[in-house]
Amino acid sequence: MTERIQYNKAFTVGIALNIIYVIVEVFYGLHINSMALIADAGHNFSDVLGLVLAWVSAYLAKTATTKIRTYGFRKSTILAALLLQLKLLGKFQHLYQQQVQL
Numbered sequence: 001m002t003e004r005i006q007y008n009k010a011f012t013v014g015i016a017l018n019i020i021y022v023i024v025e026v027f028y029g030l031h032i033n034s035m036a037l038i039a040d041a042g043h044n045f046s047d048v049l050g051l052v053l054a055w056v057s058a059y060l061a062k063t064a065t066t067k068i069r070t071y072g073f074r075k076s077t078i079l080a081a082l083l084l085q086l087k088l089l090g091k092f093q094h095l096y097q098q099q100v101q102l
Helices: 008-031 035-061 076-101
Strands: none
Touching: 008 035, 035 076
């Protein structure tokens, strides 16, 4: 008998801690006029979005199959990984364009 691992608590704690960290960074970044803190908060917020996407895809992968979707949504984890990689490539392209303009 295989035991299914539940990641809900880990995702909840990870997302909550990251959101708190983002709020603190934005508050202190605005308070001391630090663009570095605000930029890092933006980076951490994008990590939160990645965690939410991974959580949703993990949930969808566990849904039951139907007559129409005989495999269910198990491929959603692959699509989530693809979307996260595309997000990283987009960030890299933006940074590269900023560097070339300098």
